[in-house]
Amino acid sequence: MNAAGRLQRFRDQEPVFYRMLLASVGLHIAVLLAFTIRTYVFPTEALNFETAIKVDIVDLPDKHPQLPPVAEEKKPADDKKPAPLETKPETKPKETKKQPESNKVDLNAKKKEKAEALEKIKAMQALDNIADEVKREEEERERQRLASQKIKGNVLSKGTALKGIVSTQMAGYVNLLERHAKDNWTIPKWLEDLNLKARAHVFLNEDGTVARRTIVQSSGNDTYDDLVLSSIDKASPFPPPPKHFIDLVKTKGIQLGFPE
Amino acid sequence: MTRLFSLLVCASVLVFAAASDTRAQDSDVYIKVGKGTLKKSLMALPAFQFLGSAAQGKDFKTVGAELYNTVSNDLDVSSYFQFISKDAFLEDPAAVGLKPAPGEPNGFNFENWKKIGTEFLVRGGFTILRDEVTFEGYVYYVPQAKLVFAKKYQAPVSGARKLAHTFCNDVLLNLTKKKGMFLSRVAVSSDRPTGKWKEIFVMDWDGANAKQITQHKGISIAPSWSPDGSTVLYTSAAFHKKAMTRNWDLFSYELKTGKRFLISHRTGLNMGASYFPDGKNIVVTVSQGGNPDIVKMTADGEGLTKITAGPAGAMNVEPVVSPDGKRIAFSSDRSGQPMIYVMNVDGSNIKRVTFAGRYNSTPTWSPDSQRIAFAGQDKDHYDIFLMDADGMNLERLTSAKKANGRWASNEDPTFSPDGRHVMFVSDRAGPMQVYIVNVDGTNERRITVDRFNYSRPKWSAADF
Numbered sequence: 197m198n199a200a201g202r203l204q205r206f207r208d209q210e211p212v213f214y215r216m217l218l219a220s221v222g223l224h225i226a227v228l229l230a231f232t233i234r235t236y237v238f239p240t241e242a243l244n245f246e247t248a249i250k251v252d253i254v255d256l257p258d259k260h261p262q263l264p265p266v267a268e269e270k271k272p273a274d275d276k277k278p279a280p281l282e283t284k285p286e287t288k289p290k291e292t293k294k295q296p297e298s299n300k301v302d303l304n305a306k307k308k309e310k311a312e313a314l315e316k317i318k319a320m321q322a323l324d325n326i327a328d329e330v331k332r333e334e335e336e337r338e339r340q341r342l343a344s345q346k347i348k349g350n351v352l353s354k355g356t357a358l359k360g361i362v363s364t365q366m367a368g369y370v371n372l373l374e375r376h377a378k379d380n381w382t383i384p385k386w387l388e389d390l391n392l393k394a395r396a397h398v399f400l401n402e403d404g405t406v407a408r409r410t411i412v413q414s415s416g417n418d419t420y421d422d423l424v425l426s427s428i429d430k431a432s433p434f435p436p437p438p439k440h441f442i443d444l445v446k447t448k449g450i451q452l453g454f455p456e
Numbered sequence: 457m458t459r460l461f462s463l464l465v466c467a468s469v470l471v472f473a474a475a476s477d478t479r480a481q482d483s484d485v486y487i488k489v490g491k492g493t494l495k496k497s498l499m500a501l502p503a504f505q506f507l508g509s510a511a512q513g514k515d516f517k518t519v520g521a522e523l524y525n526t527v528s529n530d531l532d533v534s535s536y537f538q539f540i541s542k543d544a545f546l547e548d549p550a551a552v553g554l555k556p557a558p559g560e561p562n563g564f565n566f567e568n569w570k571k572i573g574t575e576f577l578v579r580g581g582f583t584i585l586r587d588e589v590t591f592e593g594y595v596y597y598v599p600q601a602k603l604v605f606a607k608k609y610q611a612p613v614s615g616a617r618k619l620a621h622t623f624c625n626d627v628l629l630n631l632t633k634k635k636g637m638f639l640s641r642v643a644v645s646s647d648r649p650t651g652k653w654k655e656i657f658v659m660d661w662d663g664a665n666a667k668q669i670t671q672h673k674g675i676s677i678a679p680s681w682s683p684d685g686s687t688v689l690y691t692s693a694a695f696h697k698k699a700m701t702r703n704w705d706l707f708s709y710e711l712k713t714g715k716r717f718l719i720s721h722r723t724g725l726n727m728g729a730s731y732f733p734d735g736k737n738i739v740v741t742v743s744q745g746g747n748p749d750i751v752k753m754t755a756d757g758e759g760l761t762k763i764t765a766g767p768a769g770a771m772n773v774e775p776v777v778s779p780d781g782k783r784i785a786f787s788s789d790r791s792g793q794p795m796i797y798v799m800n801v802d803g804s805n806i807k808r809v810t811f812a813g814r815y816n817s818t819p820t821w822s823p824d825s826q827r828i829a830f831a832g833q834d835k836d837h838y839d840i841f842l843m844d845a846d847g848m849n850l851e852r853l854t855s856a857k858k859a860n861g862r863w864a865s866n867e868d869p870t871f872s873p874d875g876r877h878v879m880f881v882s883d884r885a886g887p888m889q890v891y892i893v894n895v896d897g898t899n900e901r902r903i904t905v906d907r908f909n910y911s912r913p914k915w916s917a918a919d920f
Contacts, residue, residue, distance in 0.1 A: 256813045256834050256841065259855035259897055318546065322572050325544030332538065337493055366485075374487045381492035384575070386536040386631045388494055418600070427492075450485040455492065 365438055372435040377452055380431035383423055392420045396428060399449040402442050404433035424454045497575040499537035501528060502549030508583035516584050519616050523582060523591060526620035529662060530638045534628060535899050544572050554579040554594055566601040574598045587613050593623045605630040617664060637661060637874040639919035643679035643688045648908035656690045663903040669709050678728050678912050682735050685918025686711060689729040706740060719757040728774045733781040741773045750775040750786055763803040774818055778825040785819040785828055796830050798845060809847035818868050822875045829869035829878050837863040840880050842895060853897045856884040870915045879913050
């Protein structure tokens with residue numbers, strides 16, 4: 197007996213049950229179709245992965261202890277020593293002492309050596325200075341990090357994280373990417389007040405390195421767009437994607453909003 | 457029926473599969489990176505070149521130093537830049553021109569500045585002819601080897617500081633699209649130069665060009681600027697000959713004419729005035745023999761309207777109109793301890809906005825009317841605090857100790873016109889001196905350096 201025959205027999209033997217089963221399947225399909233249609237006709241907003249927090253303020257807050265308390269005092273303008281001033285080099289008549297021919301060659305060679313040595317010292321000094329500047333920049337970054345630390349008056353309680361779908365593996369990876377991108381996003385203070393916004397599309401390799409990146413929504417400011425791209429380059433490699441998301445980050449990529 | 461059933465199942469499976477696929481297409485991961493870590497830009501500021509001949513410009517070294525020091529101080533205070541040490545320069549700025557090569561014979565080389573990480577290069581040169589100084593300034597963005605802006609300025613030699621401030625304002629305007637605050641002034645009460653009386657002084661924001669504008673030989677305090685910067689209101693304990701007593705009267709002083717006007721001499725306090733943005737009306741604390749309350753009157757003292765009334769026994773003082781003219785912040789002890797309150801300009805909708813601390817006073821609005829700074833007492837001293845106008849996001853701006861290890865008091869905050877700095881007075885170095893701090897609590901600097909005391913500085917929104 198084929199399946200149709202068996203079904204016919206079942207319908208004859210249990211007509212009520214058969215009707216109920218049919219109705220049940222029909223209703224399930226209707227519900228499924230209804231939800232599918234709803235998703236496209238009335239799309240919901242994207243899920244928010246941010247953690248819920250609550251804040252307790254109990255007293256006047258402290259100033260952040262790590263911030264420099266007082267910058268170096270500036271003397272009043274009247275007391276300021278005049279800065280070194282450049283003037284046009286005066287043209288003095290050149291002294292022309294006659295030297296023996298043999299010494300002339302040596303002197304030139306020595307002068308050249310001296311000049312080269314001076315250049316080297318200057319270059320080394322410059323490198324040292326650059327190292328100092330980098331160090332200062334790192335200190336500034338550290339200061340900024342410390343500035344965001346929790347102190348009395350801005351202490352956050354643990355709060356309650358949203359559960360369920362947001363605690364999926366994808367959400368975890370997105371959080372990792374977000375933190376990594378944030379850590380590498382540095383902008384000059386003078387650009388901050390311009391309130392610029394740019395979006396970049398980033399495609400990652402399996403190991404998290406950046407395969408390609410483009411600006412998909414320019415801020416209208418070349419400097420800002422350049423900084424966005426260089427921050428992505430600096431952030432490479434990103435955290436390697438979990439196995440299930442390799443295709444996603446490789447082919448569809450991720451979009452980063454600077455700042456949103 | 458069976459066929460229909462199978463069809464339905466197949467259709468739903470197909471629709472669902474298609475739907476899932478399309479959802480996947482839409483599910484690009486989108487991450488908001490946020491505002492990012494802020495950093496200062498590396499700036500090279502070589503000494504300005506004297507472009508004339510030594511014989512032409514007498515005192516050219518002094519003028520050059522004044523120009524350079526003012527520019528250097530302004531740009532440093534802006535907190536946008538970190539100067540590169542002159543030792544790191546790879547080319548001698550004195551030996552090359554103010555413009556880049558190629559294109560300019562003997563021009564400077566961008567590569568030499570790029571190598572040391574320079575982001576901004578400022579080149580300046582000046583000449584002096586008779587009593588006129590001419591300054592030309594160039595600002596270059598080195599990573600893109602481009603000129604940000606260049607401008608020529610001319611001023612009397614005595615106005616070299618103003619010229620330098622103007623140049624720095626232009627630097628900030630070109631970079632941030634917002635005007636700098638370097639041409640602003642401050643009115644302040646001080647016991648200089650004798651230490652005997654308190655008079656009102658007006659000075660540049662950096663403490664230079666201080667000028668005494670009152671001669672009451674008494675106690676003159678709480679100055680306040682008109683929105684256009686032409687007039688200063690202040691309160692003085694003026695002597696009334698007929699009554700043979702002193703009363704806290706409200707005066708105004710016109711900077712241009714040097715004329716003084718008596719605005720309000722009602723019995724008791726006539727204190728802590730603040731202009732409305734239209735410059736025609738003011739709010740003042742008056743007591744008229746009772747508890748101090750806030751009233752509105754015209755700028756010449758007419759048409760008094762009560763804005764606060766009680767509650768019984770409570771004082772309502774230190775009113776400040778928000779720059780948008782919509783609200784008034786004030787301090788009141790109606791809840792027991794003096795706290796900061798905000799209300800509509802007609803006195804309605806009074807809201808307490810500080811709940812922490814014991815004694816909060818001298819509120820002041822940020823230029824965008826979004827934030828309020830005030831002095832709050834913590835244990836045995838005051839500090840400057842900053843919060844949103846609704847009391848949220850409270851943070852401490854100052855915290856300093858005196859030489860003897862005790863906490864210093866930091867009081868009387870006032871915002872800079874660009875809203876990026878707060879000026880206040882502090883006794884950390886002994887006398888109450890004027891300081892500024894960035895609104896993020898960094899870069900505290902001393903502005904006045906003498907042995908006198910200052911109080912209630914008020915930063916003008918208008919340039920001089």
